[in-house]
Amino acid sequence: xxxxxxxxxxxxxxxxxxxxxxxxxxxxxxxxxxxxxxxxxxxxxxxxxxxxxxxxxxxxxxxxxxxxxxxxxxxxxxxxxxxxxxxxxxxxxxxxxxxxxxxxxxxxxxxxxxxxxxxxxxxxxxxxxxxxxxxxxxxxxxxxxxxxxxxxxxxxxxxxxxxxxxxxxxxxxxxxxxxxxxxxxxxxxxxxxxxxxxxxxxxxxxxxxxxxxxxxxxxxxxxxxxxxxxxxxxxxxxxxxxxxxxxxxxx
Numbered sequence: 001x002x003x004x005x006x007x008x009x010x011x012x013x014x015x016x017x018x019x020x021x022x023x024x025x026x027x028x029x030x031x032x033x034x035x036x037x038x039x040x041x042x043x044x045x046x047x048x049x050x051x052x053x054x055x056x057x058x059x060x061x062x063x064x065x066x067x068x069x070x071x072x073x074x075x076x077x078x079x080x081x082x083x084x085x086x087x088x089x090x091x092x093x094x095x096x097x098x099x100x101x102x103x104x105x106x107x108x109x110x111x112x113x114x115x116x117x118x119x120x121x122x123x124x125x126x127x128x129x130x131x132x133x134x135x136x137x138x139x140x141x142x143x144x145x146x147x148x149x150x151x152x153x154x155x156x157x158x159x160x161x162x163x164x165x166x167x168x169x170x171x172x173x174x175x176x177x178x179x180x181x182x183x184x185x186x187x188x189x190x191x192x193x194x195x196x197x198x199x200x201x202x203x204x205x206x207x208x209x210x211x212x213x214x215x216x217x218x219x220x221x222x223x224x225x226x227x228x229x230x231x232x233x234x235x236x237x238x239x240x241x242x243x244x245x246x247x248x249x250x251x
Contacts, residue, residue, distance in 0.1 A: 107248070120223070150230065164234075169214075178223075184214075192233070195233070
């Protein structure tokens with residue numbers, strides 16, 4: 001073999017040896033590629049990051065609950081700042097109304113129903129013509145329908161007016177035309193109003209019990225044709241309602 005051919009042969013046989021490192025590097029790169037692609041596919045899913053966030057939030061919340069439970073104390077009158085020793089106990093039930101009033105049924109606003117009659121009804125559309133005439137109040141040239149009932153004795157004598165329900169007096173005043181007025185506020189949005197009074201015995205802010213005398217029946221200019229009488233109204237949430245809806249049957 002000539003020297004030129006021998007040199008060419010040696011060059012050709014030396015090429016595979018130089019390619020080996022590159023081949024090994026390619027194989028390593030090929031082994032890593034599937035792992036990188038799998039991670040990218042996992043992080044590309046929309047639910048991955050919300051799931052990680054919720055898991056972290058749950059862990060933090062659990063730690064906070066455990067910490068707060070270990071720090072929690074039972075509230076007592078002392079750590080609320082209530083002076084328990086300084087509270088005086090009283091059994092004077094005759095002078096104080098109960099903290100939680102018992103449910104009451106309406107009573108007629110008179111001390112004695114003997115001889116008492118309804119001389120003017122509450123105006124409603126289903127009344128008879130005669131009753132509607134009785135339920136219209138004429139004052140000078142004005143006609144007004146009655147928003148309550150009027151009670152009077154058959155002998156036109158005064159009588160004691162009593163609270164139909166327990167409650168608080170929110171108004172006790174005199175009006176020039178309708179006379180003395182007493183308004184009592186009750187529970188559940190109810191109030192009772194008493195007109196045409198004389199000798200008023202209560203004042204605003206006073207607590208009264210059912211059946212307690214608050215005044216005497218009197219007269220006024222607004223309903224002067226009725227003589228001595230009591231004009232009685234019941235209001236629910238500020239609106240007049242028929243008192244007979246609440247009052248029992250008269251004996």
